[in-house]
Every structure is written in C-alpha cells, then in structure tokens.
Amino acid sequence: MQISAELIKKVAEAKKVCVLTGAGVSAESGVPTFRGGGNSAVWKGMPFDQISSARMVKENLPEVWEWFDYRRGVLKDCKPNEAHRALMFWESRLRENFLLVTQNIDGLHTQAGSRNIIELHGNIQRSKCTKGCRLKYEMLPTEIPHSPDICDLCDAPLRPDVVLFGEMLPEGYFEYAVEFANDCDLFMSIGTSAVVYPAASLAEIAKKKGAFCIEINPEETPASYLYNESLRGKAGEILPKILQ
Numbered sequence: 001m002q003i004s005a006e007l008i009k010k011v012a013e014a015k016k017v018c019v020l021t022g023a024g025v026s027a028e029s030g031v032p033t034f035r036g037g038g039n040s041a042v043w044k045g046m047p048f049d050q051i052s053s054a055r056m057v058k059e060n061l062p063e064v065w066e067w068f069d070y071r072r073g074v075l076k077d078c079k080p081n082e083a084h085r086a087l088m089f090w091e092s093r094l095r096e097n098f099l100l101v102t103q104n105i106d107g108l109h110t111q112a113g114s115r116n117i118i119e120l121h122g123n124i125q126r127s128k129c130t131k132g133c134r135l136k137y138e139m140l141p142t143e144i145p146h147s148p149d150i151c152d153l154c155d156a157p158l159r160p161d162v163v164l165f166g167e168m169l170p171e172g173y174f175e176y177a178v179e180f181a182n183d184c185d186l187f188m189s190i191g192t193s194a195v196v197y198p199a200a201s202l203a204e205i206a207k208k209k210g211a212f213c214i215e216i217n218p219e220e221t222p223a224s225y226l227y228n229e230s231l232r233g234k235a236g237e238i239l240p241k242i243l244q
C-alpha cells in the first residue's frame, strides 16, 4: 500500500493528536469484530445488541455473565498487536498531547502500555455494582467464570463494567474526548465501522475544527467521506509504516 508523503509529513508534524479505535484494531490479535468480515456475534441465537443490553441485565443477569465470561475466555490468549504498540509509541512521543479514545472493552491498549486513554465503553475485566454505588472490581483474565459476584458494600449482585445497549456513557468521559477532538490538529480513526454514536461523532467534530483526518480500515465506512485520507488495509501493517 502506497502512503503519501503529505500524510507522513502531517503525522510527523502533528502537535496534538486524537485517535479513535474500534474493534478492527484488535482483529489482528484474534478478537472478533462486531460488524464486517462476516463475524457478527450471536449468542444462543440472540444478536449481541440483545444479549449485551440494559434490559438483559434486569431480566437475566446470569445469562449476561455467561456471555461476558465466554468473551473473557476468547480474550484470554489474545495479546496486543503491532497497531496497539504503535499507538503506545506515538503517545510516548506526544505525551499529554495525545489522546486515545477506544470503543473496545478488551483492555489490549492498556496492556500495550497506553496511558492517556479513554475506554468509552468500559472494560470487560472489571465489574461494578448493580445498585450503582461507585465500587468497581478488577477481575483476573484467567478467572473464568468471574469473581467476585456480590458487592462488598451493598450486598447487591455485580455486573460487567461495560456500556450496554440502552445505557448512557460514563459521565465526563465523552465530554473530555470532545474537548480534545475540538482542539487537535490530527485526528485518526482506526478499525471502526463508524456507526455507533456518540463515538462516531468525534471525527465530525475534529473535521469541523480543521484537523487533518485519517481513516485506517480495510473497508469503506459511512464516515469515509469525512477523511482527508482513507488508508485501506490492516491497522497492524499500516500504523507502524506511518509512524516509523
């Protein structure tokens, strides 16, 4: 794949960078995506937006846990790939002027060493109280099924600390991402189908403010028209080339 000299220059000279990642950035680590590649997740005949929903937590929490423990099992052997590492390296150059906003709950960016990161949709290796107290519980990736089950403070059942369909994003996280996207000079979107809002609106915000916008995705997306350059290929192959 040919990468233009202009793009390389924009990346090298960017002073404030906002990156949005989606499931595609973890595809080369073996994590299934939601859409694209014919990999749509179905669990016991239920599409993922039904089993991963606020309603299912109320109606059948044990089944929600079964689904999330299954996904934690899939993740057990997945390691960060070249794309995760390249983003960590980029952050190490720009420090507080680099923000990684991820829709992924797999924790692979953090495992790769990224620190200036917003996990917009939560983290699959954490649980929280169904009563809504502020306690959160880290789970060991190897501990499947999950543990613990009950909140120490409220004695209420725990649930995965992820944003489910029908739920709001955690307060303040998206607002911070918007502030950063408003003020960056380079925005990059990697491995997202760009159909889930509000995450998908970050590119629109950055573009409006005049940031140079780059998309990395093997497929065209509904947002492709927004980008100054769309690079069609795999994140783990393209990112290291751009950043070397």
Ligand code: OAD
Binding pocket: 021, 022, 023, 024, 025, 027, 028, 033, 034, 035, 036, 037, 052, 103, 104, 121, 163, 164, 165, 190, 191, 192, 193, 194, 195, 196, 216, 217, 218, 219, 221, 233, 234, 235, 236
């Ligand atoms: P999707 O599964 O919707 O999209 C994954 C995208 O990654 C597709 O556009 C693929 O073409 C692309 N892709 C596949 N392999 C790739 C590779 N090696 N390199 C780069 N791109 C690749 O995932 P998201 O956009 O992340 O939300 O989905 C957004 C949200 O929808 C998820 O966070 C999840 C889901 O509902 C919640 O669970 C709340």
